[in-house]
Amino acid sequence: MVMSVTMAEINGMSRETFVERFGAVFEHSPWVAEQAWARRPFASAGELHARMMSIVLNAPEEKVLALIRAHPDLATRMGIGSLTAYSAKEQQGAGLDRLTPEEFGTFSSLNAAYMERFGFPFIFAVRGRGKDDILAAMRERVGHSAEEERKEALEQIGRIAAFRLADLIAE
The missing domain is CATH 1.10.8 (Helicase, Ruva Protein; domain 3)
Known part of the structure; x- marks a missing residue:
């Protein structure tokens, strides 16, 4: 640690x-x-x-x-090679490492549809959230415009960075 x-x-x-x-x-x-x-x-x-x-x-x-595209898909099989330690811990905390086969299939389908539509992975600050919250956000956001999603992706990246900094800094 x-x-x-x-x-x-x-x-x-x-x-x-x-x-x-x-x-x-x-x-x-x-x-x-x-x-x-x-x-x-x-x-x-x-x-x-x-x-x-x-x-x-x-x-x-x-x-x-490139920064947006550097993020991993959520709920992929956690073969930790492509996930940073931060991402693995965050996804595990949201329960994404314990999905049923059906849930995994749903996440995989939504990740693919999102990537196809926007050209970058679905990004969501998962800390403090559960798989149902994440699925609801995925289902909603896949229907957004490209401009809305680029803006939302950057907002989510900002939230993720704030959580990570809070873990690293004693104030």
Whole structure:
């Protein structure tokens, strides 16, 4: 388990240590932490999060799309190779590692339909949510427009990052 660090410790970190500690907050996208390091000092975890989100929202479209596409499908068989430790823990916490064969089939079908429609995986901040909540959101969001879903995906990524930062920072 990674120990929480204080804002003073974060602000004093070398670039290498900062990226090592926070590079996985945004799924397979350490470039966010790399750019955030130069924007120190941070007064709070909220400020660090806001600056990281600003980096994401102001990045070139191809980088933003790569970040969105870096997220795993929800409820895939948890052959942990493609899942980061964060994603595996989050999905397990939502019960997505304990689906019945029928539930797994439903998730797989909805994931495929979503990917076909939008070109990126369904993203949902699953912490504190259960499989029924996630399924309801999938069913609703697959009918959204591409613009709505890109915006929603980035909002969900922001929520996921906030949860992960809260786990890493002692305030």
